Amino acid sequence: MLDGYSLKKYDWKDWTLMIITSSLALQVIVTLALSLYGPFILNRFFNTPFTIEMLDLIPVYGTxxxxxxxxxxxxxxxxxxEIPLFNRKQLTKNQSFILRGLSKKDWKFLLFYIPSSYILYILGENILINLLGPSEPINQIAVESMFEYIPVWQMFLMIVVVAPIAEELLFRGMILFSGDRRETTWLRVCISAIIFGFVHTPTDLLSIYTYVGMGLIFSYAAKHTEAVEASIVYHFLNNLLGFIVILTL
Incomplete structure (x- = not known):
């Protein structure tokens, strides 16, 4: 997988399996499974009664x-x-640097692009806050509330490790790239960013900017480098920063 699979068009089986195994689909599946079988499992294997408080936590654990x-x-x-998502340029170990699939040239770009684009993104966010007033996205509120019930290491695993990889493989790997070509189009950049943004359930203009804007800068990182690994790195750093901020609250 790290050597990179030959480029090919994604077929309906690729799309179906990637969607079914996506975090969005599995959140729903696990939540439904816990709702249906949670009481039985607790009573049968743990001899623990199912309470109303546990019912309220099912969506949290499902997520x-x-x-x-x-x-x-x-x-x-x-x-x-053999979906061509990793190392789409099929770089050798010698051609890659730090992370398989990214060259030294790609890292030089990211070292400039990540801080500069993030600063511009934050400036835009502050302008909107001054114009519209502050608001916190529902998705962010939900994530922060999970820290009351879920161990920190599990939250770290979900936010910092799993989300950047799993989400980028779907939104950048499958939607941004057509599969049979290394390059992509600006139309795909916009589509990828919009879908990514609205999947995170924005409720106002500021939250739309937050998630669609982040989707755009992730997408451009992948477009410029022709590598999903670039957007994974950016997404990882963004979520790591957010995770640290939540811990300090």
Whole structure:
């Protein structure tokens, strides 16, 4: 997989399996499974009664465990279907630097692009806050509330490790790139960013800017380098920063 599979068009099986194993789908599946079988499992195997408080936590556990489960399942699909998502340029170990699939040239670009684009993104966000007033996205509120019930290491795994890889493989790997070509179009950049943004359930103009804007800068990182690994790195750093900020609150 790290050597890179031959470029090919994604077929309906690729799309179906990638969507089913995505964090979004698995969150729903795990939540439904816990709702249906949670009481039975607790009573049968743990001799623990099911309470109303536990019922309220089902969506929380469904979200975190569905997200965590998505990474190994998605990687399994990529491997079994030989979907060309990793190392699309098929760089050798000698051509790669630090991370397989990214060259020294790619890293030089990222060292400039990530801080400069992030500063511009934050400036735009502050302008909107001054114009519209502050607001916190529902998605962000939900994530922060999970820290009350979920161990920090599991939250780190979900936010910093799993989400950047699993989400980028779907939104940048599958949607941004057509599969049979290394390069992509600006139309695909916009489509990828918009879908990524609205999947995160924005409720106002500021939250639309937050998620669609982030989707745009992730997408351009992948477009410029022709590598999903670039957007994974950016997404990882963004989520790591957000995770640290939440811990300091």
């Amino acid at each position: 975190i465990y569905g997200t965590i489960a998505s990474l190994p399942l998605t990687l399994w699909v990529v491997h079994k279907r």
